[in-house]
């Protein structure tokens with residue numbers, strides 16, 4: 001039952017409409033159609049579509065351009081669609097899949113896009129698909145490859161849930177495989193072998209003893225983490241194991257390159273045989289840019305560091321500083337009891353409008 005979206009009516013109703021249209025990753029056609037229909041009538045927006053990625057641009061010839069982006073997909077439904085609302089302590093809470101991650105942010109940015117007919121900076125509004133699945137399918141990644149001009153800006157805001165506060169940048173993440181080798185033997189004659197699992201002890205102890213760094217980048221404090229996340233080894237109850245693998249995950253501050261991150265892991269585990277299996281660079285918050293400083297002023301409050309990796313890094317990788325800013329508690333993202341406070345949707349819309357008016 002697709003009904004049209006009213007971008008200039010009650011923004012909480014708009015959020016409920018968006019939640020009521022199921023849009024699990026890979027199934028975003030209907031919601032993208034609705035958002036496209038809602039945006040097309042606005043003469044101040046040039047709307048284009050590639051698959052289920054929508055781009056709406058103002059073309060006012062302003063000296064600077066900013067991007068505001070959000071994904072339209074959700075993780076699978078958990079008996080939490082359609083939406084419902086409750087009143088708690090004078091607040092309206094909207095419940096349902098995607099309310100928090102991140103249709104609240106999408107509602108706020110759609111409402112802002114509709115009323116900002118002459119923003120002070122040109123704006124590229126991006127709504128995309130397949131954020132919640134493997135990154136080869138990510139709509140923003142695809143857009144960056146096929147239409148990179150749409151990501152060009154001096155600053156980007158990604159409307160991921162952040163309790164309506166600014167979370168700057170994001171940490172990088174690296175997976176490292178420690179590969180310990182020994183000599184297999186029958187456990188009845190263990191002195192003829194070398195036990196690779198026993199060698200894991202020193203590696204695990206070094207990781208347990210390690211004090212993670214706290215790194216200040218552009219005024220925000222990033223708290224790193226270096227942890228064993230998986231251990232495997234051993235083939236039978238009577239065999240001295242000749243192999244043991246430890247997977248290590250390093251969450252690193254966005255001032256480190258992948259090479260520096262690898263060097264850091266090697267410095268904690270000197271002489272240990274390891275190789276990097278996966279790495280994603282973090283994103284600097286870039287809060288010293290004028291567009292970012294004005295955004296901070298419009299939102300108010302103190303920005304904090306983002307722990308975790310988000311699509312802000314896709315902007316950062318192109319030299320565009322980016323922050324997360326959206327309604328909803330990120331710890332409720334993907335939860336069965338996902339919800340978003342209606343007041344935060346309103347305050348995020350109002351902050352975007354204040355910033356760009």
Ligand SMILES: [Zn+2]
Nearest residue numbers: 101102131160
């Ligand atoms: Zn999200």
